[in-house]
Amino acid sequence: MRVQALAWSGGGDSPPGRLTEVTLEVERIEPAALVCPGVTVRCANAGTLLEGDDLRFHPRGGGGPAATAEHRREALAFGLVNTAYHAQRGLEAIAQLLGRPLPPLLVRIGLHATHRPGWGGGHYRLPAAEYSSLPEDEPPVATGEVHLGAGGRLVPLRGERYLHSASHDPAIVLHELGHHLTRHTADLRVNRRRPPQAQANLKTPIDEGTSDYVAAILLDTADIYGWHRAAVPPESPRRRCLAAPWTMAQFVGGHLSDPHTDGTIWSAALWTARTELQRRGVEGARFDAVVIRALDRVGRTADDLPIERARQLRRRYALVLEAILEEDAAHGGALGAVIEPAFGSRGIEVGFGNDALRDRTLRGALVRS
Missing domain, CATH: 1.10.390 (Neutral Protease; domain 2)
Structure with a gap:
């Protein structure tokens, strides 16, 4: 189904862009997840964020320290939707350029908060025998998944202070999507020839x-x-x-x-x-x-x-x-x-x-x- 949503769009030289009403193709809406063609986005330990099929949430300044509980919940919901929108449009653009779709992608928001509180970056993970940093509580899926930190640093945005979260930042989402592309094309670490759980x-x-x-x-x-x-x-x-x-x-x-x-x-x-x-x-x-x-x-x-x-x-x-x-x-x-x-x-x-x-x-x- 096609659902109306709000996301940062058209950033160009004025990131993260304008708050824009966009259309998102969705297969299923869960309390803290969106299942879309080609990509599933889940928010960890967030409770109920999504109810009904209206995905027009306000970013609420990222849900910073001064935000109310309701505004923090809305900021989490916005990050989930914003991530789904950019991942979906990125995967569609790549499929057109490559001539074939990439394997489905799982994106998980808010992981590693116990290991590194305030982490606001992202990484692309494959199942491995060991990890150089930020251990995994459960193995990532064999085709790869993106993890986005919940954030904790305030950054300026048009005269206001904004709690920077990776899910609110299209650049981080799309950079991690780039790793999904390289894994399933150039395969620079030769993972196709390694055991799926030891990449x-x-x-x-x-x-x-x-x-x-x-x-x-x-x-x-x-x-x-x-x-x-x-x-x-x-x-x-x-x-x-x-x-x-x-x-x-x-x-x-x-x-x-x-x-x-x-x-x-x-x-x-x-x-x-x-x-x-x-x-x-x-x-x-x-x-x-x-x-x-x-x-x-x-x-x-x-x-x-x-x-x-x-x-x-x-x-x-x-x-x-x-x-x-x-x-x-x-x-x-x-x-x-x-x-x-x-x-x-x-x-x-x-x-x-x-x-x-x-x-x-x-x-x-x-x-x-």
Whole structure:
């Protein structure tokens, strides 16, 4: 059934967007859950949030400390609906670009409050033998699920203080959706070849960067975290703005590096190519389809090699760039002449490992100086 709802929409450069009446396709409404085609969203330990089929809830400033009990309940309901709306529209957009739907997604809101009170972020989890942080009380579903924190930090929004919750922030919802895409296409951790209950959850820079790119194209902005990280300078890697000037010269790599930070180089290269193509009159969605379908090519790379070797190869920026160029060539090759130099401007070229790309970029910077 089609149900009217309220959600943040059309954020662009004014996140999280405007409070907008939208239409949501729903299969079943439960007291604290929405079951929709392709996605189910559940709110943990929330009691009854939804009654009837009117899903037009006000965000109530996220339900901050000054909110009444009823306003906190409405803020929880809004987060549930807002998450369902963005997950559903994101999955539909990805299915169109990829040419097939992704497996159904489960999103759970408000988990890990006992382990990390005030956690306002999100993560994408697969069942594993162990977890690097935030233990799971029960195994996630084998196809992957998104967990969104309840939040606890006040952020500004148009002159008011807003309790930032991941379910209220379209950028976080859509970034985590990007991990669902990479898991079922590029499979960067080679999880398809692992036992379903012993998959790997650690993310790679390509995974994080691609997920930021997914959020950017669905929000139509490079500054995806411009709301809750407004105090962070746009050129800082913590802001994760895709228009920032990052190149392979800033690449760290290794087990002690932050894949989010190294991922900004990859997302920036994707955004540079997309922006240049748009400047030349090419629709952004055309390049998006090439990128997303190229991820399927990556997922078929090195399948005959041991898992660890396949995983190492799929970490390489050059390998994914090569898959993008191959996907473009398979459809006429009209974009490659723009894609290659755009990635090259970020220090990414076909035929080199990540460390070699960093060294080449640093040498080039020294020569130019």
